[in-house]
Amino acid sequence: MSEFVTLEEIRAAKERIAGVAVRTPLYRVERARLRMGEFPEPEFDLYIKAESEQPIGSFKLRGAYNMVAQLSLEALRRGVITYSSGNHAQGVAYAARALGAKAVIVMPSNAPEVKKAATRALGAEIVEVGPASSERRLKAEELVAEFGYAMIPPYDAPQIIAGQATCGLEIVEQLPGVELVISPVSGGGLLSGTATSVKLAAQAGMVSAGVQVWGAEPELAADAKESFYSKTLVEWSAAKTTRTIGDGLRTQSLGVLNFAHVMKFADGIVTVSEEEILAAMRVMLRATTLVPEPSGAVTLAAALFHAEELPKVKKVAVILSGGNLEPALREQLEGSWLRGSG
Known part of the structure; x- marks a missing residue:
């Protein structure tokens, strides 16, 4: 690339x-x-x-599915993780469900309830942290190191x-x-x-x-x-x-x-x-x-x-x-x- x-x-x-x-x-x-x-x-x-x-x-489904769909079967078996205030969370959760993978989402505590509920409804596990986007990223990286999840970043x-x-x-x-x-x-x-x-x-x-x-x-x-x-x-x-x-x-x-x-x-x-x-x-x-x-x-x-x-x-x-x-x-x-x- x-x-x-x-x-x-x-x-x-x-x-x-x-x-x-x-x-x-x-x-x-x-x-x-x-x-x-x-x-x-x-x-x-x-x-x-x-x-x-x-x-x-x-729109977040576009990027999330494009990335999750390119993971290896072994990576999908371990599960995927991301950090998001809501829409990317749902994109990753939707993509993971479609491809049979576990999804863990690190979300800020002040995310809209409508987005939290939609993410849970897609079968994702939510981990809440403070409002800073840097807090979400750091927590997700910590969980990657602990459990071997595949990181699906929100944009970068x-x-x-x-x-x-x-x-x-x-x-x-x-x-x-x-x-x-x-x-x-x-x-x-x-x-x-x-x-x-x-x-x-x-x-x-x-x-x-x-x-x-x-x-x-x-x-x-x-x-x-x-x-x-x-x-x-x-x-x-x-x-x-x-x-x-x-x-x-x-x-x-x-x-x-x-x-x-x-x-x-x-x-x-x-x-x-x-x-x-x-x-x-x-x-x-x-x-x-x-x-x-x-x-x-x-x-x-x-x-x-x-x-x-x-x-x-x-x-x-x-x-x-x-x-x-x-x-x-x-x-x-x-x-x-x-x-x-x-």
């Missing part, structure tokens, strides 16, 4: 995950349906890549990047005229994979050579943006990153391999406020049939509230990375717009 994931490896991942991960729809949303009091009608056509329609409600592995990259490959196949793709960014698995696949597809003539890929993340967990523009991999403290409502975007730094891919293939990163995330969630719930979790709504927030920072284009695809929304928050969001329209 080369230093960077190749188009051939991404295509191989696409074949490997077929029948397990879904080729999710790319929905066009009429401009008029996006109009809200906070902003005028957008000047671009918007498409939403609905990774919320994966069997586990998130070529197999994970190649699996997540299949999302970007689908976008260019579904919308050859796409000019801008926006991906959420935390540890960097989805952004690094999407940027790599879209840019390699452009080199292969599958999409316009001018297509751009940008990341979006919360202002309260903006380590990726700082890393990108300083060209130096930085780490934020857990005390800072855990402030955001986007529980899937609280990772303290990009992965090393992910950072390399992002620097080579991505075009920029924008940040959004907590208020903008909630507003984007309300828009999606009101204007579409899709259900966004906060981490998945950052891309729509970027497109709607930060258009002046992004390339001026006509066709924008945003990735809704997950739809595992806490019922109480959904009720609160739906209640707030009903009161506002009453």
